[in-house]
Amino acid sequence: MRVLDAEFTKGFIRMCNDGWEQGWHERNGGNLSYRIKDEEIESVKDDLSFDGEWKAIGTCVPQLAGEFFLVTGSGKFFRNVILKPEESIGIIKVDGSGENYQICWGLEGGARPTSELPSHLMNHEVKKRVTNGQHRVIYHAHTPNVIALTFVLPLTSEVFTRELWEMATECPVVFPDGIGVVDWMVPGGRDIAVKTSELMEDFNVAIWAHHGMFCSGEDFDITFGLMHTVEKSAQILVKVMSMGQPKRQTISPDNFRDLAKDFHVTLPEKYLYEK
Ligand code: 2HA
Ligand code: ZN
Numbered sequence: 001m002r003v004l005d006a007e008f009t010k011g012f013i014r015m016c017n018d019g020w021e022q023g024w025h026e027r028n029g030g031n032l033s034y035r036i037k038d039e040e041i042e043s044v045k046d047d048l049s050f051d052g053e054w055k056a057i058g059t060c061v062p063q064l065a066g067e068f069f070l071v072t073g074s075g076k077f078f079r080n081v082i083l084k085p086e087e088s089i090g091i092i093k094v095d096g097s098g099e100n101y102q103i104c105w106g107l108e109g110g111a112r113p114t115s116e117l118p119s120h121l122m123n124h125e126v127k128k129r130v131t132n133g134q135h136r137v138i139y140h141a142h143t144p145n146v147i148a149l150t151f152v153l154p155l156t157s158e159v160f161t162r163e164l165w166e167m168a169t170e171c172p173v174v175f176p177d178g179i180g181v182v183d184w185m186v187p188g189g190r191d192i193a194v195k196t197s198e199l200m201e202d203f204n205v206a207i208w209a210h211h212g213m214f215c216s217g218e219d220f221d222i223t224f225g226l227m228h229t230v231e232k233s234a235q236i237l238v239k240v241m242s243m244g245q246p247k248r249q250t251i252s253p254d255n256f257r258d259l260a261k262d263f264h265v266t267l268p269e270k271y272l273y274e275k
Contacts, residue, residue, distance in 0.1 A: 003044045003105050004085060008036060011220045012070050012089065015139070016081040018224060024141035024231070025078035030212065031114035034220075035124055035136040036068040036091070044091075048104040054095055055102070059118040059190045061125045062098035069094070071120065073111040087111060094121070115188045116140055119214065122197035127216045130201060135216050137223040142212040145234035150209040152241070155181045160207060161271045166251050167236040169259070174229045176265040180206040187211060205230055 003009050012034055019025050019032075041048075069092050072081065076088040090106030092113055101113065114120060120138045127135035153159050161178035165171045180199030185192040187208070196214055199206045204226060206214045213230065217223030240247060251259075253272040260267045 001043050001047070003047045003091065006040060006044050008034060008040050009070065009085070013081055013085055015220045015224050016072065016078045016089075019139075019141055019227075020078040020081075022141075022228070022231075024143050024212075024227075026142065028075050028077050029142040030078055031072045031116050031120065031140045033072070033114070033117075033120040033124065033138050034070045035064075035128065036070055037136070041068045041091075044105075048091065050093075050102070050104060052102040052104065054100040055112075057094070057099060057101055057117055057121060059122055059193055060097075060099050061094065061121045063125045063128060064094045064121060065096050065098045067094050067124075068092070068104065069121075069124070071113045071117070073107050074113060074115045076111065116193075118188075118190050118193035119196050122193040123200045123214060123216060126197045126200040131218075134218050135204075137217050137220060139215045139217075139223050139227055140212060141215075141227055141231075143227065143231040143234065145238045146207055146213055146231055147210060148238055149234055150181075150207060150211075155183055155209050157181055157203075158271060158273070162273070163237055164230060164233040165256065165271065167233040167240070168229070169251065171229060171233050172256055172259060172267055173263045173265055174226060175203075175205055176260075176267055177203050178205075178268065178271055179203060179230065182206060182208050184209045184211070 016032060019030060024030060071092060072089050081088040086106050086108045091104045092101040093104050094101055123138045157178055157180055160181055180203040182195050196206050200216060204216045215223050215227045217226055256267055256272055
């Protein structure tokens with residue numbers, strides 16, 4: 001089968017386009033990666049090449065040795081993925097040491113994988129371990145309302161989790177583990193990748209202050225839905241904070257505890273503080 005005919009490729013391209021339509025991917029902003037299943041890579045193997053040059057990832061991910069990823073390209077525009085997938089996205093293979101990658105399909109015309117490859121792969125490495133291989137998607141987007149909040153809220157997991165939970169009843173059910181926050185850092189390198197992947201031990205969402213968000217999930221629907229839910233909640237919070245008066249009523253810590261019981265989720269007490 002051709003890579004472009006595979007369901008995982010179609011799902012990946014659709015997600016890129018959905019993110020573009022949400023307004024989260026100005027210019028070349030944001031990136032997406034998918035850890036391809038064995039049977040999926042097997043189904044497209046005749047369309048792959050294995051003579052590409054090995055290049056440094058920029059970090060070390062030994063637990064991903066031999067894995068294949070579908071990734072967006074560095075400098076590529078999400079807007080163009082649906083029109084020119086062979087140039088905008090590609091399949092890479094990680095070598096046996098976890099330090100190098102090889103392009104096996106796509107990224108035509110000399111393109112390279114996303115500039116955030118170290119963060120993507122280090123997040124994948126953590127998530128593969130802590131979810132027993134269930135999580136396969138890492139998504140980075142420039143979500144305007146979450147970014148706006150990083151200028152006015154304290155940059156702590158406690159505050160972001162609680163404030164965003166309060167904005168929509170579904171939130172604690174969708175992200176019961178809460179949200180991690182990374183202070184402003186230079187993007188693209190190993191340092192921010194290390195910091196983000198540490199948070200991915202505990203969270204499926206990490207906010208990069210004044211930059212955007214990373215989400216992790218099992219599949220495209222779950223991961224896109226998570227990004228969408230957090231950003232929509234942030235949008236509501238921005239509206240509430242913009243109305244020039246304090247909240248008159250809200251969802252209380254006891255309301256959250258009742259919700260947790262009925263929806264069978266565990267909500268850590270550290271987020272249910274009295275204000
Ligand atoms: O331009 O989003 O963080 C891609 C990015 C870098
Ligand atoms: Zn970014």
